Amino acid sequence: MNMQITASQAQVTGGYKVDVSRGERVGRVSSEWFSRPDDQRFLSLDDLAKSVRQRAERSRTRVVDTSAIHVEASRDDPERLALILPGADAPITPTHWSFGQLAAQVAAPAAYLRQLPAPLAAINLQYGLNSSRAEHIKTLETGDGQRTDLRAVTGPHYGRIYDHELVEAVQRIAGNGTGDTRWKVPGVLDWSTGIYNPHVDVRRDTTTLYASDRDVFLFLVDDLNPIEAGNLPDGSPDLFFRGFYCWNSEVGARTLGVASFYLRAVCQNRNLWGVEDFQEISIRHSKYAATRFAHEAAPALINFANSSPQPFINGIRAAREHIVARSDEDRSEFLRARGFSRGEASRIIETVLAEEGRPPESVFDFVQGITAVARSKTHQDARLDMEARAKRLFDRVH
Numbered sequence: 001m002n003m004q005i006t007a008s009q010a011q012v013t014g015g016y017k018v019d020v021s022r023g024e025r026v027g028r029v030s031s032e033w034f035s036r037p038d039d040q041r042f043l044s045l046d047d048l049a050k051s052v053r054q055r056a057e058r059s060r061t062r063v064v065d066t067s068a069i070h071v072e073a074s075r076d077d078p079e080r081l082a083l084i085l086p087g088a089d090a091p092i093t094p095t096h097w098s099f100g101q102l103a104a105q106v107a108a109p110a111a112y113l114r115q116l117p118a119p120l121a122a123i124n125l126q127y128g129l130n131s132s133r134a135e136h137i138k139t140l141e142t143g144d145g146q147r148t149d150l151r152a153v154t155g156p157h158y159g160r161i162y163d164h165e166l167v168e169a170v171q172r173i174a175g176n177g178t179g180d181t182r183w184k185v186p187g188v189l190d191w192s193t194g195i196y197n198p199h200v201d202v203r204r205d206t207t208t209l210y211a212s213d214r215d216v217f218l219f220l221v222d223d224l225n226p227i228e229a230g231n232l233p234d235g236s237p238d239l240f241f242r243g244f245y246c247w248n249s250e251v252g253a254r255t256l257g258v259a260s261f262y263l264r265a266v267c268q269n270r271n272l273w274g275v276e277d278f279q280e281i282s283i284r285h286s287k288y289a290a291t292r293f294a295h296e297a298a299p300a301l302i303n304f305a306n307s308s309p310q311p312f313i314n315g316i317r318a319a320r321e322h323i324v325a326r327s328d329e330d331r332s333e334f335l336r337a338r339g340f341s342r343g344e345a346s347r348i349i350e351t352v353l354a355e356e357g358r359p360p361e362s363v364f365d366f367v368q369g370i371t372a373v374a375r376s377k378t379h380q381d382a383r384l385d386m387e388a389r390a391k392r393l394f395d396r397v398h
Contacts, residue, residue: 015197018239018264019232020189020273021355024371024387026261029219029245032210033270042209043202045167045177048218052211053164056250059142062087063156066106066137071126073118081118081125083150085139092141094150097214097251101153106132140251151213152251159289161256163216166248169298173305174220177209178202183305185209186221186243189265189273196265198223198241208245208270214253219245221266227309229262229316233356240264240312243272244304246297256289257282258297260304262312277312278391319364319394331360338389340370347373367394 042048062085070084072091081099082091094102103110106128113121140152140160154160174183185208187198198221200206208219221243228237240262248256258281264274281300283292325331328349335345352360352369360366367390374386 014199015187015190015195016226016239017194017236018189018196018274019194020265021372022238022368023264023274023276024278024390025375026263026272026275026278028259028272029208029266030269030271032217032219033208036210036212038204040210040212041204041207042211043178043204043207045171045174045209045218048209048211048216049164049167049171052162052167052216055142056162056164058144059140059151061138061140061160063136063138066129066132066134069129071122071129073122079118081122088148090148092139092148092150094153095213097253098140098150098153101252102137102150103128105134105137105153105155154252154285157287158252159285159287160250161248161283161285161289161293162250163211163248165293166246166256166297167216167218169301170218170220170246173302177218177220179224182222182225183220184223186219186266186270187223189267191267196223214251215247215249217245217247219243219270221263223266227262227313229309229313230320233358238264238316240274240276240309242304242309244301246301252285255282255284256293256297258300260300262309276394277315315394316364319367320362322363323361324363324366325361328359334366338393340389344373344386363393363396366390 042051064085068086072082072084073080080093082093084091099114100110103113103125106125108125108128113124116124134155136156138154138156138158139150141148142151143149170177173181175181178184185202185206187196187200188206189196210217221241223241226239226241229240230238232238241264242260243263244258244260246258247254259278261272261278262276263272266272281296283289283297325334331349332342332345335348336342340348348366348369349359351372352358352365355368355372356365360369370390370393371387374383374390377383377386
């Protein structure tokens with residue numbers, strides 16, 4: 001049963017009142033949003049799936065003996081290289097990405113080769129291929145009838161998961177990603193009012209569905225069905241929404257991965273605010289990657305989409321009810337025993353006092369204070385370490 005705890009009393013015109021001062025801030029989606037040009041942004045899962053599926057249908061892969069590859073300056077453009085592969089009908093043009101992969105396979109410096117005139121770069125690369133210990137490589141070639149591009153060069157046992165396979169797995173739970181199911185492109189937080197509005201048109205500047213010639217990235221939320229997990233200091237409900245993002249690269253630029261979580265809001269820049277219970281799995285494109293995708297990643301998406309939020313709610317409730325400190329001395333000792341310095345302990349306690357109007361007492365109070373202080377860390381490693389300690393503290397209560 002997909003049990004959802006709604007909080008209609010917290011709904012206001014156009015959205016929901018949320019408190020984003022709690023939980024973690026996750027910037028992964030924002031990084032994607034900032035870096036994607038318009039031609040990598042899609043307005044629906046149908047459009048995205050069609051694009052990456054058609055690309056796969058125009059592709060072929062094969063294992064090639066490196067000594068049988070011939071490198072030459074392109075006949076059409078003397079500044080570009082072309083590869084003659086066994087059985088190929090025409091020269092194949094490496095992309096910027098695959099050229100770097102090919103150079104890496106033969107331990108050649110790609111940056112240096114790119115600076116050379118094409119004929120000279122071809123001679124150097126040819127020597128590397130003929131003398132390489134990597135006797136075989138696997139290619140991914142994509143053609144349109146007039147030109148064929150070499151999109152990827154990997155080891156012969158590379159376990160490719162195509163981008164369309166991930167997108168189609170998401171479609172099985174999210175439909176078109178625009179509201180025909182409970183999963184959709186997210187809305188936007190209004191910072192001036194603290195109201196999260198889930199009703200936002202999907203445009204190029206709001207979409208969270210991306211694909212390039214190297215990868216895909218998707219972020220969706222269930223933000224029309226808020227979950228109430230306890231109350232805020234003013235007595236109003238503490239509202240959450242489900243969310244997940246996933247990514248893949250069929251050309252070897254990144255792993256395949258899925259991250260699921262509960263969050264309180266998404267802002268205009270696509271930062272995730274008030275994140276709790278963040279879980280992530282990733283799959284390297286090794287020999288058995290396709291099997292792992294079928295048995296781990298795809299089922300994980302379905303399970304998260306259909307599961308009850310009750311365990312999450314119970315965890316929040318248990319953390320709120322688990323009192324661990326009733327005096328200033330208890331609070332300091334509790335944090336010092338968990339590896340926090342005296343200065344960090346003081347900042348955590350002061351942060352909770354400022355935000356909640358009282359000093360921390362429960363595990364939940366301390367977790368919120370730790371994550372709030374972590375957000376102020378300028379160095380990512382320090383921030384992630386503090387957030388990880390907060391998560392371990394919270395998990396012990398479950």
